[in-house]
Amino acid sequence: MGDFHNIFKNLRMQNHYTQGQMxxxxxxxxxxxxxxxxxxxxxxxxxxxxxxxxxxxDMNYLLGSSVTVTSDNPEPSYEDIEQMIARGSHGFSAAQKMKLIQLLSEIDL
Incomplete structure (x- = not known):
C-alpha cells in the first residue's frame, strides 16, 4: 500500500494520539x-x-498518491486540484468543498 504506514504514523503523531488512543x-x-x-x-x-x-x-493521500508537477507537466490537473482541496480544506464541509471544485472548474484559464 505504498507509503501508508509512514503517512498513518505521521498523522497520528502530528495529532498527538498514542497508538492506544488511535x-x-x-x-x-x-x-x-x-x-x-x-x-x-x-x-x-x-x-x-x-x-x-x-x-x-483523501484515501489517495493515505495511500501515498500526491500531486506530481514536473517540467513536462508544470500545471496540476483538475484531479490534482480536487485532491488538494480534499486534503487541505479541513474547515470546509463536503458541500463547500464541492462548491469550490465547481467554481474552479468554471474558471477559464
Missing part, C-alpha cells in the same frame, strides 16, 4: 495500529475509509 477512536486493536505503522499489516477498505474520515484526508 485504536480506541477507530474501533480497532492497538496491535493493528502498530502493525499498520510498521507495514506488517494493511487496513481493509472499511478501516482505510475510517482513517481517512477521522483525519479528514
Amino acid at each position: 485504536a480506541d477512536l477507530l474501533g480497532i486493536s492497538r496491535s493493528a495500529v502498530s502493525m499498520y505503522e510498521t507495514g506488517n499489516r494493511e487496513p481493509d477498505l472499511e478501516t482505510l475509509e475510517k482513517i481517512a474520515k477521522f483525519f479528514n484526508v
